[in-house]
Amino acid sequence: MAGSLSSPALVKDVYTKLVFYNSSDGKFYRDNGSSDVEVPINEGLIDGNVLVHQTSGTVSSGDLFKILNSSTGVFSVDYEGAVHLKPISGTPSDNSEGTVFYSSSEDSLVVSVEE
Numbered sequence: 001m002a003g004s005l006s007s008p009a010l011v012k013d014v015y016t017k018l019v020f021y022n023s024s025d026g027k028f029y030r031d032n033g034s035s036d037v038e039v040p041i042n043e044g045l046i047d048g049n050v051l052v053h054q055t056s057g058t059v060s061s062g063d064l065f066k067i068l069n070s071s072t073g074v075f076s077v078d079y080e081g082a083v084h085l086k087p088i089s090g091t092p093s094d095n096s097e098g099t100v101f102y103s104s105s106e107d108s109l110v111v112s113v114e115e
Contacts, residue, residue: 085109 019030019039028039053065059079066076074086087104099112 019028021028028041029036030039031037055064061079063076063078063084067074072086073084076084078084085100085102087102089103089105091103092099092101095112097112097114099110101110102108103110
């Protein structure tokens with residue numbers, strides 16, 4: 001697919017940010033602007049309906065999983081299995097039943113329940 005769109009340039013710029021699945025070889029690719037680059041997916045990434053990540057060796061520091069909003073970490077799981085939530089002062093805008101958040105103003109983990 002790479003290079004197949006020569007104009008308009010804006011379409012090509014958006015196109016290079018896509019990841020696509022090639023059904024002929026069963027692999028995922030991204031377009032770097034000049035060629036298709038394989039996005040390596042571990043064979044064991046999906047186990048039934050469960051997303052699995054297994055490290056190639058023992059991890060003894062840092063995070064195994066992290067979700068960022070722009071560049072701000074909002075959720076992570078560290079190498080020991082501890083879950084870290086971004087502290088929120090006050091209440092989140094969507095505080096419906098079942099919402100879990102860390103309140104820095106109350107210094108506590110809060111679970112919203114139906115009132």
